[in-house]
Amino acid sequence: MSAQTNYDVIIVGSGIAGSIMAYQLGMAGKKVLILEAGQEVPVDRSGYMETFFKANAKTPESPYPPTTQNPAVSTAYNPLGLPDPAKENVPRYTVLQIGAWRNPKQCYFDYTPQPEHLKPDSPEAKFAFASSYERIGGGTTWHWLGTSLHLLPNDFELQTQYKQGVDWPGGKQFYQALVPYYEQATNEIGVAGDKEAMDELYRGFNVSPDGVYGANYDYPMPGIVSSLVDQQYEQAVSDMVYDKIKLSVTPTPQGRNSLPGERRQCAGNTNCIPICPIQAKYDATVTLGRALQTGNVDVFYRHVATNVQVDENTKDVVGIDYVTYQTHGGVATGGGTVTAKKYVIAAHAIETPKLLLMSKRNKACPNGVANHSDQVGRNLMDHIMYLAWGLAKDPVYGFREPLSTAGIESLRDGAFRKDRAAYRIEIGNEGWQWAANDPFTTLADFVFGQNNSQLNGDSVNQQGISLRFDPAMPANSSLFGASLVSTLNGIYTRQIRMGYLIEQLPDPENRVELSETLTDNLGLPRPKLTYQVREDYVRNAFVSAKDISTKLFDALGAREYTKAPSAPVFYGDKREVTSNNFEYQGNNFTFYGAGHIVGTYRMGDCRDTSVVNPRQQSWDHSNLFLVGSGVFPTVATGNPTLTLAALAFQAADHVLADLKAS
Amino acid sequence: MTDITGATADTMNNFIGLSAVLTGFATSIIAPTLDPVDIKSEYLPVFTQKITEESKDPTLVTTILQKYAALKAQQLSDQQIGTQMLAPDNGTNFVLACRKLIFMWYSGAWPTIIPATNKDPETTVSDMISAKSYTTGLVWQVMQAHPMGDSNYRYGYWAKAPAALSAYTGHQGGAV
Numbered sequence: 057m058s059a060q061t062n063y064d065v066i067i068v069g070s071g072i073a074g075s076i077m078a079y080q081l082g083m084a085g086k087k088v089l090i091l092e093a094g095q096e097v098p099v100d101r102s103g104y105m106e107t108f109f110k111a112n113a114k115t116p117e118s119p120y121p122p123t124t125q126n127p128a129v130s131t132a133y134n135p136l137g138l139p140d141p142a143k144e145n146v147p148r149y150t151v152l153q154i155g156a157w158r159n160p161k162q163c164y165f166d167y168t169p170q171p172e173h174l175k176p177d178s179p180e181a182k183f184a185f186a187s188s189y190e191r192i193g194g195g196t197t198w199h200w201l202g203t204s205l206h207l208l209p210n211d212f213e214l215q216t217q218y219k220q221g222v223d224w225p226g227g228k229q230f231y232q233a234l235v236p237y238y239e240q241a242t243n244e245i246g247v248a249g250d251k252e253a254m255d256e257l258y259r260g261f262n263v264s265p266d267g268v269y270g271a272n273y274d275y276p277m278p279g280i281v282s283s284l285v286d287q288q289y290e291q292a293v294s295d296m297v298y299d300k301i302k303l304s305v306t307p308t309p310q311g312r313n314s315l316p317g318e319r320r321q322c323a324g325n326t327n328c329i330p331i332c333p334i335q336a337k338y339d340a341t342v343t344l345g346r347a348l349q350t351g352n353v354d355v356f357y358r359h360v361a362t363n364v365q366v367d368e369n370t371k372d373v374v375g376i377d378y379v380t381y382q383t384h385g386g387v388a389t390g391g392g393t394v395t396a397k398k399y400v401i402a403a404h405a406i407e408t409p410k411l412l413l414m415s416k417r418n419k420a421c422p423n424g425v426a427n428h429s430d431q432v433g434r435n436l437m438d439h440i441m442y443l444a445w446g447l448a449k450d451p452v453y454g455f456r457e458p459l460s461t462a463g464i465e466s467l468r469d470g471a472f473r474k475d476r477a478a479y480r481i482e483i484g485n486e487g488w489q490w491a492a493n494d495p496f497t498t499l500a501d502f503v504f505g506q507n508n509s510q511l512n513g514d515s516v517n518q519q520g521i522s523l524r525f526d527p528a529m530p531a532n533s534s535l536f537g538a539s540l541v542s543t544l545n546g547i548y549t550r551q552i553r554m555g556y557l558i559e560q561l562p563d564p565e566n567r568v569e570l571s572e573t574l575t576d577n578l579g580l581p582r583p584k585l586t587y588q589v590r591e592d593y594v595r596n597a598f599v600s601a602k603d604i605s606t607k608l609f610d611a612l613g614a615r616e617y618t619k620a621p622s623a624p625v626f627y628g629d630k631r632e633v634t635s636n637n638f639e640y641q642g643n644n645f646t647f648y649g650a651g652h653i654v655g656t657y658r659m660g661d662c663r664d665t666s667v668v669n670p671r672q673q674s675w676d677h678s679n680l681f682l683v684g685s686g687v688f689p690t691v692a693t694g695n696p697t698l699t700l701a702a703l704a705f706q707a708a709d710h711v712l713a714d715l716k717a718s
Numbered sequence: 719m720t721d722i723t724g725a726t727a728d729t730m731n732n733f734i735g736l737s738a739v740l741t742g743f744a745t746s747i748i749a750p751t752l753d754p755v756d757i758k759s760e761y762l763p764v765f766t767q768k769i770t771e772e773s774k775d776p777t778l779v780t781t782i783l784q785k786y787a788a789l790k791a792q793q794l795s796d797q798q799i800g801t802q803m804l805a806p807d808n809g810t811n812f813v814l815a816c817r818k819l820i821f822m823w824y825s826g827a828w829p830t831i832i833p834a835t836n837k838d839p840e841t842t843v844s845d846m847i848s849a850k851s852y853t854t855g856l857v858w859q860v861m862q863a864h865p866m867g868d869s870n871y872r873y874g875y876w877a878k879a880p881a882a883l884s885a886y887t888g889h890q891g892g893a894v
Contacts, residue, residue, distance in 0.1 A: 074847065082747055105849075105867065108867060109848075109849035109853060130796070220810070254865075281877045283876050283877070283881065284876070321872075323869045323870075323871055323872060324864075324871055324873070325866065325869040326866045326869070330867075333867050333868065333869075451881055453862060453863070454863065455860075455878055486877075487861075489866070495858075496827075496844065497844075499825060500829065500841070503821045503824070504817055504829075504840075504842060518878055534804070536739075536741075536742065536800045536804060536820060537742040537796055538739045538796075538797070539742075540820070541741075541887055544857070544861070545861065548857075548863075549862060558774045625736050668722050
């Protein structure tokens, strides 16, 4: 085992939080080492694109190594050929594993068992976690959407304002302190945004624009051109009021180029997730590159952190142990310890708590590092999503834009928030691709006479309206030639989809632990999850989302195709149990993930109830900082990346101040 | 004349003609005069191999293409040819092969039909043939868009309606 000791700061993880920290520290002349578990940033993205094009399931993870699906090993019980996580050195949780959540031969996570005697609507029901992440150079921003909304001041005071969840430390003061860092994050990402539209939105929430951006600040690029889909919504919702709030459509500030610059202008590939083929969308490899260009930053790829060493007496972190590998399924090729003055863990809200909990062999930390509070791994959250989809009256020509260019943000805050979770409504530009695996489902229906899209049979929607696309055609039509062309064209060009990002509350029982029985190929324990949606507060938002969707489709003159999910199955054959279905107030619901993994090393102003202090510094170890969305006390009402980026800029200042002081 | 896949020029011509009739796209789209992508040369061997394997009938592909050639020789319309090619009295395997040909051209993937069970309706799963087949799938053309992840358009084009459907299908007026 070798030791390397010439660094000021060691950072675990090269995603957006780690890369921003490295860049800021490197610019300040500090020597920084990044340990990245995954493989290096490729010279260009053509290899990832090739993998994506060939993938049968175009899931968010499909382009990235190690492979998520290998048809060559497909079997009846594993049709997509999911790899065995026990045989991978850096396995990660993928969307394809959700349906296999009770099968550890296919699913990276271990899950705690269901309690006995559940009813379909039991709040204690456990679910599969619905979001995934990457372990590669540049991290999960490879497949982020790019949405770059500021959180709202009330998001930081959920307890004070609405008696729900917790406040962020300092509440609105925390937000005010973050404003200049939001500005830095917006610049680093290169957000394209329409300030006037956002000012109007914030005024609706009683927030002065200066309180959002800082005086005289604007977005670095003009807003992305809105889609024809957005324009339909703009006209339709302008007269709508819901929960006593007037609705409006707001163009989404987003991390993609509206002007040519260091990166190309967005060309409307409609593929931000899984991968932007031309890097018009920002990803953390941009900032990682800037960090490396400072000349002060090294990055070691395929270095998997295995233990955080803590001095028994001082409680300071004194090193990070790692193991190395060359190939994804190969043996460990070495290992060692790296040391520095300060340490930063930026390994996402699943792998960060895993590493902290794995470090329990330190005599001073029998419950794991930074875990005096017993909060490490707890309060796992996501925006759990309700999807609604339909056919517009006239063609709106989706599948041509960034995946989303606007949303209905009006219901992110309001008096209703004392009774039910808030949500933002993302307007999709990708037809039913997410909702129904189109264009392939509808295609198969009209080629083979099936009805999985509900367009080609006797299906009726939840309002009792017939869903057959062309009433003049018989059910289960098999078409060819001109009628196939006109039918498919009529359908695809009208497809619309809304996604509701529902705010989940922090629940200490929703947690990441270490599996006692399952390991990866390096012998490291795999995460064990418990994930529930216990609060009526959150479940009420599903009822609300379902209700407003129907009203929105009515206002659009659209026909709703949202498919009611099957009843939940909690017991029995592991291939038959449902992963995300629940019943509430007589409705069956299913939820989807937003990829917003939050809360597992939360920030607070009390060392007994939080993992890090408002400086994102461990309460227990003064030279250890934890960054990323794991510090969020609540998931709030905006996509988390801009905020976690702002927090990383802020944490970099704290680390620099501490280095100076020492 | 036989090319490297063993297909004769007639075989390929019949394959192109049949594909155009069944998909509703013009031969100028299925097999352009200048065709650097040349997806037809990838599809014909896949179609031949898969249909032969699945039907266990080594003559089925030839039978299908010969039937098409015979109908074409009668100078029938595309609609008439398609209807006759898909007529049930051709046999289940014959018709299914023609339907799979449609699916392949549209999706770039080879389909497998999963029969209905007590619980689930009939569904289709598919294997992507190649990166090239994904990007040349006609499904992206019929929606007047581009393959997801392979846009040849420029910034902001999405704010206007796309070109007429006929520009994508190669058939004037949107009709075949």
